Amino acid sequence: MSSLREHLWFHSAFMSLHRDQRDRDIFAASPLVDESASSGNIQRLRTRDQSILIHSLHSQSLQNSAHVWVRGQGAVLVDQDGKEYLDAISGLWNVILGHGRRELVDAAASQMSRLAYASGYTGSSNLPSIELGERLSELCYPSMGGFFFGTGGAEAVDAAVKTARWWWKLQSQGDKIAVIGRQYGYHGTGMVAMSATGLPAYWPMFEPRIPNFEIVESPYPYRFNAESHRRGKDDLRSPGIIAADLVEEAILRLGAGQVACVIAEPVQGAGGVIVPPDDYWPRLRAICTQHNVLLIADEIITGFGRTGDWFGLSRWNVEPDLVCFAKGITNGSIPLSGVGFRRDIADAIRSAEGRQTWMHAATCSGHPVACAVALATLDVLQSEGLLERVISLGERLRSGLASLESLSHVGQTRGVGLMAAVELVSDRSSRAEYRPEERIGPRVHAAAQARGMFSRLRGDVFNLAPCYVSTESQIDSIVEILGESIREVTGD
Numbered sequence: 406m407s408s409l410r411e412h413l414w415f416h417s418a419f420m421s422l423h424r425d426q427r428d429r430d431i432f433a434a435s436p437l438v439d440e441s442a443s444s445g446n447i448q449r450l451r452t453r454d455q456s457i458l459i460h461s462l463h464s465q466s467l468q469n470s471a472h473v474w475v476r477g478q479g480a481v482l483v484d485q486d487g488k489e490y491l492d493a494i495s496g497l498w499n500v501i502l503g504h505g506r507r508e509l510v511d512a513a514a515s516q517m518s519r520l521a522y523a524s525g526y527t528g529s530s531n532l533p534s535i536e537l538g539e540r541l542s543e544l545c546y547p548s549m550g551g552f553f554f555g556t557g558g559a560e561a562v563d564a565a566v567k568t569a570r571w572w573w574k575l576q577s578q579g580d581k582i583a584v585i586g587r588q589y590g591y592h593g594t595g596m597v598a599m600s601a602t603g604l605p606a607y608w609p610m611f612e613p614r615i616p617n618f619e620i621v622e623s624p625y626p627y628r629f630n631a632e633s634h635r636r637g638k639d640d641l642r643s644p645g646i647i648a649a650d651l652v653e654e655a656i657l658r659l660g661a662g663q664v665a666c667v668i669a670e671p672v673q674g675a676g677g678v679i680v681p682p683d684d685y686w687p688r689l690r691a692i693c694t695q696h697n698v699l700l701i702a703d704e705i706i707t708g709f710g711r712t713g714d715w716f717g718l719s720r721w722n723v724e725p726d727l728v729c730f731a732k733g734i735t736n737g738s739i740p741l742s743g744v745g746f747r748r749d750i751a752d753a754i755r756s757a758e759g760r761q762t763w764m765h766a767a768t769c770s771g772h773p774v775a776c777a778v779a780l781a782t783l784d785v786l787q788s789e790g791l792l793e794r795v796i797s798l799g800e801r802l803r804s805g806l807a808s809l810e811s812l813s814h815v816g817q818t819r820g821v822g823l824m825a826a827v828e829l830v831s832d833r834s835s836r837a838e839y840r841p842e843e844r845i846g847p848r849v850h851a852a853a854q855a856r857g858m859f860s861r862l863r864g865d866v867f868n869l870a871p872c873y874v875s876t877e878s879q880i881d882s883i884v885e886i887l888g889e890s891i892r893e894v895t896g897d
């Protein structure tokens with residue numbers, strides 16, 4: 406970092422870290438805070454961690470240099486070494502309001518002191534879950550007529566896919582069981598979610614995947630080869646229509662009478678912030694309707710403002726039949742996920758009896774504390790006008806990233822709302838990827854961390870999803886740090 410920018414950045418981080426007494430109270434209340442952090446300390450913590458914990462996507466070599474995060478404020482995370490990092494991925498795309506939100510602490514504490522747990526199984530309910538359902542019915546797609554709550558994203562995906570099969574059995578079409586997902590789609594790592602996920606690295610050591618799950622090509626503007634799918638020289642379809650038609654071809658190949666649902670993220674997130682062409686989603690919606698296939702929108706990243714709308718498909722005037730959400734709904738503070746059901750599907754669940762009963766459940770469904778935190782999250786989103794902020798910060802981020810396209814190994818920068826990606830390539834004219842063993846993405850990530858920024862990658866695609874409360878200068882720092890890190894690694 407240049408020394409002036411370094412000074413400004415640390416000054417703003419310092420100011421945000423010490424905003425007021427109220428925020429200091431949050432830290433003081435945390436048993437994890439260790440103001441006397443030292444490198445001896447961190448090594449001891451890493452050793453303890455490695456000897457007992459198994460992490461998501463566990464890699465022992467990454468654990469050797471793992472951060473042990475101890476606190477956060479706004480868009481800044483602090484690790485056990487006392488080093489501050491700009492959180493350019495909002496935790497895991499979920500800390501949308503920023504870290505250290507007192508409102509959520511208060512909502513959780515107040516609900517916990519009244520009723521910390523109650524069953525959400527049929528025959529029981531609680532006030533925060535009823536209120537959250539009502540709030541979502543105002544904010545989510547108008548066609549949604551009911552909501553089920555769970556705890557994690559993959560669990561929501563599981564509930565949605567099972568509901569699609571349930572729906573067709575109810576219509577006496579029990580052969581409609583197949584599920585279509587897309588390349589680069591990420592839906593989680595449970596067996597159903599993994600089987601619908603189109604990132605092959607997640608599969609090999611857990612295969613076989615669930616039968617009747619089919620993966621089709623992604624509408625990936627930078628890499629989709631529309632020409633290879635043209636049906637002849639009179640085929641004038643746009644790339645977006647061609648990509649959507651590949652889903653139709655899969656439905657016809659499998660037989661429409663065999664297909665239960667298509668599951669897709671409005672904008673593919675973990676797969677590299679892939680924004681489809683504008684004509685893709687309306688065409689995909691029409692295909693699903695025409696062939697009696699349910700459309701599941703996985704909005705676990707795109708829900709709650711990430712794209713600038715409350716939910717991602719509104720951008721294309723499309724509504725799904727089922728919608729999965731999680732992550733941002735509680736600002737990541739407490740696990741909560743869910744599924745929204747088209748009104749007739751919700752009504753069918755309400756009236757099914759006996760053998761047809763929707764036998765899906767979770768111990769923590771409608772968890773009162775999680776629902777209370779979700780309500781507080783929605784309050785902050787609305788009272789602070791954060792969807793508008795997503796739009797303005799997103800424009801700033803994308804225009805900053807566009808300036809990196811002058812670097813010879815930046816193949817493309819892209820994004821929508823406050824999610825963006827920078828795709829690095831070994832050769833810009835051919836769009837050739839680097840060889841994986843060159844580890845360009847991880848090296849850029851390491852260089853960015855050395856400069857005080859943390860994010861996530863898919864190979865050599867650098868994903869960005871800043872907190873909605875990031876300051877303008879923090880957005881500029883993300884661009885600057887990423888540019889410097891790319892230059893350092895690629896030698897540009």
Ligand SMILES: Cc1ncc(COP(=O)(O)O)c(C=O)c1O
Nearest residue numbers: 557558559591592593703705706
């Ligand atoms: C689009 C999408 N769907 C599903 C999931 C899985 O959520 P979880 O990790 O809570 O199971 C994720 C997680 O990143 C996601 O991004």
